[in-house]
Amino acid sequence: xxxxxxxxxxxxxxxxxxxxxxxxxxxxxxxxxxxxxxxxxxxxxxxxxxxxxxxxxxxxxxxxxxxxxxxxxxxxxxxxxxxxxxxxxxxxxxxxxxxxxxxxxxxxxxxxxxxxxxxxxxxxxxxxxxxxxxxxxxxxxxxxxxxxxxxxxxxxxxxxxxxxxxxxxxxxxxxxxxxxxxxxxxxxxxxxxxxxxxxxxxxxxxxxxxxxxxxxxxxxxxxxxxxxxxxxxxxxxxxxxxxxxxxxxxxx
Amino acid sequence: xxxxxxxxxxxxxxxxxxxxxxxxxxxxxxxxxxxxxxxxxxxxxxxxxxxxxxxxxxxxxxxxxxxxxxxxxxxxxxxxxxxxxxxxxxxxxxxxxxxxxxxxxxxxxxxxxxxxxxxxxxxxxxxxxxxxxxxxxxxxxxxxxxxxxxxxxxxxxxxxxxxxxxxxxxxxxxxxxxxxxxxxxxxxxxxxxxxxxxxxxxxxxxxxxxxxxxxxxxxxxxxxxxxxxxxxxxxxxxxxxxxxxxxxxxxxxxxxxxxxxxxx
Numbered sequence: 384x385x386x387x388x389x390x391x392x393x394x395x396x397x398x399x400x401x402x403x404x405x406x407x408x409x410x411x412x413x414x415x416x417x418x419x420x421x422x423x424x425x426x427x428x429x430x431x432x433x434x435x436x437x438x439x440x441x442x443x444x445x446x447x448x449x450x451x452x453x454x455x456x457x458x459x460x461x462x463x464x465x466x467x468x469x470x471x472x473x474x475x476x477x478x479x480x481x482x483x484x485x486x487x488x489x490x491x492x493x494x495x496x497x498x499x500x501x502x503x504x505x506x507x508x509x510x511x512x513x514x515x516x517x518x519x520x521x522x523x524x525x526x527x528x529x530x531x532x533x534x535x536x537x538x539x540x541x542x543x544x545x546x547x548x549x550x551x552x553x554x555x556x557x558x559x560x561x562x563x564x565x566x567x568x569x570x571x572x573x574x575x576x577x578x579x580x581x582x583x584x585x586x587x588x589x590x591x592x593x594x595x596x597x598x599x600x601x602x603x604x605x606x607x608x609x610x611x612x613x614x615x616x617x618x619x620x621x622x623x624x625x626x627x628x629x630x631x632x633x634x635x
Numbered sequence: 636x637x638x639x640x641x642x643x644x645x646x647x648x649x650x651x652x653x654x655x656x657x658x659x660x661x662x663x664x665x666x667x668x669x670x671x672x673x674x675x676x677x678x679x680x681x682x683x684x685x686x687x688x689x690x691x692x693x694x695x696x697x698x699x700x701x702x703x704x705x706x707x708x709x710x711x712x713x714x715x716x717x718x719x720x721x722x723x724x725x726x727x728x729x730x731x732x733x734x735x736x737x738x739x740x741x742x743x744x745x746x747x748x749x750x751x752x753x754x755x756x757x758x759x760x761x762x763x764x765x766x767x768x769x770x771x772x773x774x775x776x777x778x779x780x781x782x783x784x785x786x787x788x789x790x791x792x793x794x795x796x797x798x799x800x801x802x803x804x805x806x807x808x809x810x811x812x813x814x815x816x817x818x819x820x821x822x823x824x825x826x827x828x829x830x831x832x833x834x835x836x837x838x839x840x841x842x843x844x845x846x847x848x849x850x851x852x853x854x855x856x857x858x859x860x861x862x863x864x865x866x867x868x869x870x871x872x873x874x875x876x877x878x879x880x881x882x883x884x885x886x887x888x889x890x891x892x893x894x895x896x897x898x899x
Contacts, residue, residue: 426737427730427733427734427737429737429740430733430734430736430737430738430739430740431733431736431737433737433740434736434740438829438830441833442829442830442832442833445829445832445833446832447828447832448828448831448832448835448838450695454695454696456696456698456700456701458698458700458701459698459700460698460699460700460715462715463714463715512695512696512828512844514826514828514844515688515698516687516728516732517684517687517688517713517728518684518685518687518688518690518848519688519690519697519698519699520695520696520697520698520844520845521696521698521700522695522696593828594828594829594832595828595829596828627729628729628730628733629728629729629732630729630732630733630736633828634827634828634829634830635736635826635827635828635829635830
């Protein structure tokens with residue numbers, strides 16, 4: 384063996400070891416700082432992880448884009464949903480007086496809120512855009528109370544990392560990390576464009592997550608669960624979206 | 636071996652020049668093919684995503700309640716889109732979107748490696764920047780005419796063309812590398828709600844989210860046009876010899892020798 388090839392062999396070996404060690408360290412750090420999305424497996428996992436990690440490193444604290452009142456869409460589009468469930472129709476019949484939002488999981492004081500309870504919390508309005516993964520969008524004024532305030536009421540435990548939220552409609556649930564859950568623009572929304580939130584747009588209660596695509600803004604919210612891991616929710620991919628083939632993180 | 640080595644040291648005028656060094660460097664070859672794979676994935680998945688809403692708008696917002704700038708006359712994969720067709724295509728958006736963004740990462744990271752390499756080795760300046768004397772309408776015309784004339788005479792490509800780029804090629808490649816790819820990446824990022832939250836100027840400068848989407852579509856169209864012309868020109872110049880040059884790095888040897896023999 385010539386000295387050059389031996390040197391190459393040693394250099395190559397050192398480089399490979401350093402590479403593997405570097406990757407392992409990077410993976411460990413990424414896990415520790417919450418840069419790995421729940422749907423990181425499979426052929427698209429690398430791309431998803433890069434996207435989510437880049438967004439978490441660079442845009443975590445950015446406020447959502449807000450628009451002047453003059454830009455509110457005159458004809459917003461209410462995307463179609465599955466026909467309302469019997470449970471929804473029953474509550475609708477009672478004017479949503481008995482609608483409850485239960486908050487549980489890793490919280491100090493699990494609680495249940497009526498719409499009146501939520502309205503008694505500080506309400507804000509934001510003019511933000513709904514952008515659908517299909518390509519269309521509209522701007523509306525959304526009136527509600529930040530999810531962060533409700534989470535503050537119940538006392539989130541320090542090990543909490545994700546917030547899972549459920550629609551009254553079957554198999555419709557999503558989750559976001561604490562960065563998006565506690566973001567001041569993440570709203571439990573009850574009003575739209577100065578009035579009540581119409582049923583077509585998610586009334587009586589929709590979670591608006593304006594820094595992510597429309598499908599993260601689940602309509603007809605009845606339950607919020609705080610957790611440190613998404614492994615035991617559904618198939619462990621984070622939410623219903625990845626189970627249906629769509630990315631969990633939709634801030635893209 | 637030795638004569639060739641000495642030829643490198645002092646490029647001779649009368650001596651028989653041998654081919655020294657590869658036609659395309661290893662970095663150019665690897666980044667080229669990675670870009671091919673990523674671009675094809677982006678093109679196919681981009682088309683699939685468009686099918687879910689084949690309407691385009693200008694400004695910040697646009698949906699089925701607003702008047703489109705134009706529509707593509709195809710059926711949609713969503714029954715909420717009024718297309719005039721009584722048919723809804725199968726929904727391919729999930730995997731298309733996953734793959735679109737993964738391929739975008741491959742394209743961007745590959746592009747960064749290529750960009751750093753190109754600046755470091757002066758690849759852009761020496762191989763892609765049009766030669767001084769050719770930077771004129773006449774230069775472009777001569778390059779066009781030369782390539783087509785040879786093609787219609789069925790003459791083998793000029794030896795110089797096999798080893799270097801003419802001014803039209805150089806301009807096209809520079810436009811793709813420094814105008815179209817940056818623009819398609821920018822307009823893509825301008826559709827990301829989290830990215831635009833952090834950098835609102837990225838979308839405001841383009842005239843809004845829907846404008847970004849429309850520009851993204853047209854720039855992709857221009858890149859597809861480049862791809863078609865590029866592959867056509869490769870086919871005209873000798874498909875397999877050009878493929879070999881981009882895969883193994885070796886340029887076609889035969890025409891160079893033939894031309895030199897003609898001269899002697």
